[in-house]
Amino acid sequence: MPGPDAPPARAAHRTWWRAPLAATLPGLPLLVLEYRWFAAQDGPGAFxxxxxxxxxxxxxxxxxxxxRSLRGLRIAAAGTGLGCALLPVAFAVLLGVAVAAS
Known part of the structure; x- marks a missing residue:
């Protein structure tokens, strides 16, 4: 039995799933769409x-x-993963805007 000077036991973070879910809901369908889009055209290439x-x-x-101590790392991984999933679409949109403006 832990004494009075023992640190409290690390409990699981109850809302650990919010950041991965918030990034996965828009990111996963977008990744599937991009994989299918690039597969139809000779592979992803540079992306x-x-x-x-x-x-x-x-x-x-x-x-x-x-x-709880890994909450920041979990948020960073989820946000960076979502950003990487949005990168090819953002590049295509910016390229379309540049071509339309010229």
Whole structure:
């Protein structure tokens, strides 16, 4: 039995799932769409690394231990994964705007 000077036991963070879910809901359908879009055209090419990093970071956000001390890392992994998933679409939109403006 722990004494009065023992640190409290680390409890699981009750809302650990919010950041991965908030990033996965828009990110996963977007990744599937991008994989299908690039597969129809000879592969992802230059964006293959970005797509693999996005999938890996979203998965990492889910599999990290459910402790409060890892909340910042979980949020960073989920946000970066979502950003990587949005990168090819944002590049296509900016390229379309540049072509339309010229």
């Amino acid at each position: 293959s690394g970005v797509l693999f990093w996005a999938a890996g970071l979203l998965a990492l956000a889910w599999v990290l231990p459910h402790r």
